[in-house]
Amino acid sequence: MADKPDSALDHFHAALDHHLPGGIDHHIPLLIDEAARCVAAGDHREAIQRWQDIAALLAEKTPEWIYHRLGEAYAANKEGFGGSPEENTLWGDCSKHDLLAWFNSVLQPKLYLEIGVDEGVSLACASGPAIGVDPRPQLRLSVDPGVKARIVTSSSDAFFTSQAEKLLQPSPELAFIDGMHLFEFALRDFINTERHMAPWGLVVIDDIYPCHPVQARRRRTTGAWTGDVWKLLPVLRSHRHDLTLLCLNAHTTGLLLIAGLDAHNIQLNNVYEEVVREYRPIAEPPDKVLDRHGAIPSNHPLVLELLQLLRHARRKCWDGVQIQSALAPLNKRIAAEADSLRGQARQLSERACQLPYPTIS
Ligand SMILES: C[S@@+](CC[C@H](N)C(=O)[O-])C[C@H]1O[C@@H](n2cnc3c(N)ncnc32)[C@H](O)[C@@H]1O
Incomplete structure (x- = not known):
C-alpha cells in the first residue's frame, strides 16, 4: 500500500x-x-x-x-499538493462563479441546493433561499444578506439519507454539485439530487474537464484537482438518453448542465454498482475529454435558450413529458453546435467572456 x-x-x-x-x-x-x-x-x-x-x-x-x-x-497540511505549473494549469472561458450567479439571476430558483460549500464562494452566487451541504464548510465569504442560506454540516450521503426529505421543501430548482471529487460520489450526488428536483430544475456539475491528466487522478497530487468526475458525463450519456446534457467550456474545469430531470427515474440506481466497477479503474481521461470535445462557449445563445425554456416551464407548471418535448429540438441543436466546435475549445477560451444578463418577462 x-x-x-x-x-x-x-x-x-x-x-x-x-x-x-x-x-x-x-x-x-x-x-x-x-x-x-x-x-x-x-x-x-x-x-x-x-x-x-x-x-x-x-x-x-x-x-x-x-x-x-x-x-x-x-x-x-501547509505544503499544498505540489505538481508542476503545467500540471496545475487551468483554463476555460467564463468563470464558473460568474456563470452560477447568472443562472441564479435568470432562474430565480425557489430553492438553490449546493453540495460542497468550502469557503462559500459559489454559495454566495445564490440569489434566494439556499441550502449548502458540506462535512467541513469553512465559510470565509459571507453570502449576500438577501439570501436565506442554511449550511448543513454533513456529507451529502448522510444529508440525503436523513435530512433531505424535510429540508428540500420546496423542491430545488437549481443545484450545484461540487463535493467529493471522486466520480462515484458525484454520481450518487446526482442520483440523490435528481430525486428532489423540480421537473424544470437545472443541475450543474463542476469539474468535468480536467486541464491536465494528473488533475484527474483519484489520489490528489496537484493543487488543481478535478479527480475523476469527468467519468460522470460518459455514464450519463450511456444510461440516461432522456437528459439534456450541455457541456460548457467554463473556467476553471468546465461545467455540465443537466436538464429534463425526472425525480422518479431509477435507471442510474439500477446500474450504479456495475458502472462503478466498470469506470473506477480507468486511470486517465481520454484526449477528447482533455480537449473538451462536446463543449460549447459558456455564453452561447443556446445556454440562455435553455434557461428561458426552464423558466417558461416553471411558469406554466409543465410536467416532465411537456418539458421533454420542448427540450427535444434544443437537444438536436446542442449536439450540432458541439460537433461543429469540436477541437476549438482551447482557442475559443481565449476570447473575453461577456455574459448576457437579460431581463426576462
Ligand atoms: C471544491 S470545494 C467546493 C467549492 C465551492 N463549491 C466553490 O465553488 O466555492 C469541495 C468541497 O466539497 C466538500 N466535500 C467533500 N466530500 C464531501 C461530501 N461527501 N459531501 C459533501 N461535500 C463534500 C469538501 O469539504 C469541500 O469543502
Whole structure:
C-alpha cells in the first residue's frame, strides 16, 4: 500500500468486489491505523490521501468522523499538493462563479441546493433561499444578506439519507454539485439530487474537464484537482438518453448542465454498482475529454435558450413529458453546435467572456 498506493487501492476495491475474506470491516481498521500513523508523523499530505482512500472504500457508509479527520488533515497540511505549473494549469472561458450567479439571476430558483460549500464562494452566487451541504464548510465569504442560506454540516450521503426529505421543501430548482471529487460520489450526488428536483430544475456539475491528466487522478497530487468526475458525463450519456446534457467550456474545469430531470427515474440506481466497477479503474481521461470535445462557449445563445425554456416551464407548471418535448429540438441543436466546435475549445477560451444578463418577462 505504501509503495504503490494507487494500484494497491485498485486491488483493494477489486478484492472487495469479489468478497474479500473477512469483508471490509476487517480491513478498514488497518487503514485507519495507517492514516493515524501519517498524522502522528506530521505527514498531513499523505494523511489526506489515506483518509480519502478510506472514504472511497466505505462510499456512502463513510462515517462523519472520517470526513472530520480528512478536514483536520487538510487544515494541517501547509505544503499544498505540489505538481508542476503545467500540471496545475487551468483554463476555460467564463468563470464558473460568474456563470452560477447568472443562472441564479435568470432562474430565480425557489430553492438553490449546493453540495460542497468550502469557503462559500459559489454559495454566495445564490440569489434566494439556499441550502449548502458540506462535512467541513469553512465559510470565509459571507453570502449576500438577501439570501436565506442554511449550511448543513454533513456529507451529502448522510444529508440525503436523513435530512433531505424535510429540508428540500420546496423542491430545488437549481443545484450545484461540487463535493467529493471522486466520480462515484458525484454520481450518487446526482442520483440523490435528481430525486428532489423540480421537473424544470437545472443541475450543474463542476469539474468535468480536467486541464491536465494528473488533475484527474483519484489520489490528489496537484493543487488543481478535478479527480475523476469527468467519468460522470460518459455514464450519463450511456444510461440516461432522456437528459439534456450541455457541456460548457467554463473556467476553471468546465461545467455540465443537466436538464429534463425526472425525480422518479431509477435507471442510474439500477446500474450504479456495475458502472462503478466498470469506470473506477480507468486511470486517465481520454484526449477528447482533455480537449473538451462536446463543449460549447459558456455564453452561447443556446445556454440562455435553455434557461428561458426552464423558466417558461416553471411558469406554466409543465410536467416532465411537456418539458421533454420542448427540450427535444434544443437537444438536436446542442449536439450540432458541439460537433461543429469540436477541437476549438482551447482557442475559443481565449476570447473575453461577456455574459448576457437579460431581463426576462
Ligand atoms: C471544491 S470545494 C467546493 C467549492 C465551492 N463549491 C466553490 O465553488 O466555492 C469541495 C468541497 O466539497 C466538500 N466535500 C467533500 N466530500 C464531501 C461530501 N461527501 N459531501 C459533501 N461535500 C463534500 C469538501 O469539504 C469541500 O469543502
